[in-house]
Amino acid sequence: MSQATTNVYAGIIAQFQRLTLFIERILNSTFSQKYNPFYYHGALPNFFLWVLFISGLLLFAYYNPTLEGAYPSLEYMTKQIPSGALFRALHRYAADGMMIFVLLHFFRVWFTDRYREYRILPWITGVILITVLYLAGLTGYMLIWDSESVALTYMTVNFLNSIPGIGSSLASLLIGGDIVTDYTLTRYLFLHLGIPASMLFLLWWHYLRITRPVTNAPLVLNLMLFGGLLVACGLWPVGIGEAPNLATPSASIEVDWLYMLPHGMLANGASPFLAWVVLLGIPVAMLLLPYLQKKQFRGQFAQVVNENCTGCSLCYHDCPYEAIEMMDRDDDTRFKRIAVVDPGRCANCGLCVGACAFKAIEIPRMNTERVFKEIQVALGSAQS
């Protein structure tokens, strides 16, 4: 990557950062700083995850994963069970809401330059989480098993078959055999439960390097989102399509672009190759983004001044990235423990410096000594 390209990229990101700050200033004046939704961009998708989990449990209780039984069970849920249609709509719109807020999270983290170096682990797991969320949503649409779901299944099978070599094996993995059978529905159910379950593990990984992750937004924001969901459920109720017919599936599908990007492209006449390039290109591009900029503080990290450290562990508690560990010490001091910095996790932020009352930890780019010196100079009392 040449220097010029890197600079152009950094300049573009800086402009997007100003745009983000501008939007946040407007939101601060309406929501106040304390309830600004942009300050909970990572926590808001979790709210949708809870809605999806609870509404999904109810749908799971009544779902019948067989070729003959799936559609009638959906019909029963929608028409017979009190507020069954509401739960289906909640499940549908919470899935859309989750993807929208995950993308908001993605863009904000990208634009505010919080995605590289010491944040690489959350970034990579985040890209995997987006992919997993996408697959979870897509399998949900297939599970409905009305005539559109059959069309979606055929489309997906053809799409997988377009890969030379392994395509047909992937397709039979998806539908549980060479043709659509009862096993197809159990396979879909397994995928739709198993893929989201893996998100729990991935979320743990996503939070691993963060000392105090914000996993819940304030109640008032969650209630606002829930209100929004209910409004969407009321305005656009989720019904059920025609009964499935394996020989004549629905001629067209209603495309949810958040979860059916390649299907939407194929329906609009794109070639399978182009759809694959887009589908695979997006996550690969996301993974490559952090390497477009050169590192800010190569080889720098917080330095513990061993003779000053008292082992009080204030810096250990304050470090936002779990980069400080308290170790036993056995040198000739009366202190039993000492702070040790993990260079790979250190952000060079200086929060440990602010936590230290003993001048025992320093970051190279702004020495404490220098701050005191600059204060003296500002007050005109420096000894020159």
Add this chain to the structure above:
Amino acid sequence: MNQRRKLKVVALVCERSVDFKDKLDNAHYMSECPDVNVIQLPCSGQIQPAMIEAALKGGADGIITTGCRIGDCHYREGNKFLRARILGERQPKLRASVDRKRLQAYWLSALEYHRFKEMAGEFVEFLSGYQPETPQKPEKKAPSKAAE
């Protein structure tokens, strides 16, 4: 108003909050508010209470600390920690004997230079007529702007 002496106000500012590009002279004084000397740090969380105490002891008339909007720290928690230290809720605490009327904390984004200028101007105006009570008693804390 032009008669008053030049005050010594030190502003310890996070480099990611208020943007001082082209707003400072060579000695880091604000060109639009010459009483204020700006020292920029990587994060407001790096500010030690000892720095504030040292500045006041060294003859500063007032101190301003500035971090990003609460909720938007680039390093997650720096501004919250500084606020808690000023309010005496987090170790190491700012000493209770520090005259809170001579200390202001602002939480502003990179786009809010004008807000900083306004508030700093009002602060300087206030400080120019301010006589610290002597002897200082730590029993009563003056409301600090940090609570905003």
